[in-house]
Amino acid sequence: MQPDAIAAMVEQWKRERPDLDTAPMLVVGRLFRLTDALDQRLRPPFAAAGLGNGDFDVLAALRRSGEPYTLSAGELSRTVLVTTGAITKRVDRLEARGLVSRSVAEGDSRGRLITLTAEGVALTGELMAAHLDNQRRLLAGLTPDERDRLAALLERLAATLD
Template identity: 80%
Template sequence: MQPDAITAIVDQWRRERPDLDASPMLVIGRLFRLTHALDQRLRPPFADVGLGSGDFDLLAALRRSGAPYALSAGDLSRTVLVTTGAITKRVDRLEARGLVARRVDATDSRGRLISLTPEGVALTDELIAVHLDNQRRLLAGLDDDERTQLAALLERLAVTSQPEDD
């Protein structure tokens, strides 16, 4: 296998600054480049049906929440890791398309729930199948054991690299 661009960058730093250990770039640099490349390959099916960046994430969060496929803006914000303002903008777009609806929360008349419409459920179910097929194709260069090992390593990295609470 031919060295990638990140290896070349690390080799250059080793030459220029042999006093520094540039090896973390072999992981972090690759993660950054891979994230961008994966995003470019995963977004087209969503764009093909007119969904903006993050719209599918919101639809998927509602769908996987289980029937009746409804969450508050705050719950959605915590699930998809964006602000409630960003949630509002996405909901506005998706509501205009008939994919989600806002309704009064039966347990708190001041609160609103965002729920999938039947059209939203159908589109989300269709897109998640396409999305998972894309992900399988992107991971085809790894065998089952390698995928399992990589998933475990990434989980450990995610857990151990979280900022400590003050």
């Protein structure tokens, strides 16, 4: 097997600076490259549906919240891991498309609730099935056992960063 670009960089650093332990680059560098590669391959179905970056994340968060598929902007922000300002922009786009609606929260006239419309539920269902098929295809080079081990290792790594 030919070395990948990250391994080649590590070898160059070993030659130039043998005093440095460059082993972490093999993991972190590959994670960055994979993130970019996966993002490029996962985005097309959402773009084809006319969704901007992050729009599907909002739709999916609402759909997986269960009926009535409603969350506050703050709940969406925490679930999608972006600021409430970013949520507002995404919800504006989705509302203009008829995929979500806004309403005033009972007991708090300043609070707004975001709810999937019937069209939003249908689109999210279609896209989620396509998204999972796409993910399966992208992971086809790994055996089920390798996927399980990788998932466990990534979970462990994520826990060390929290």
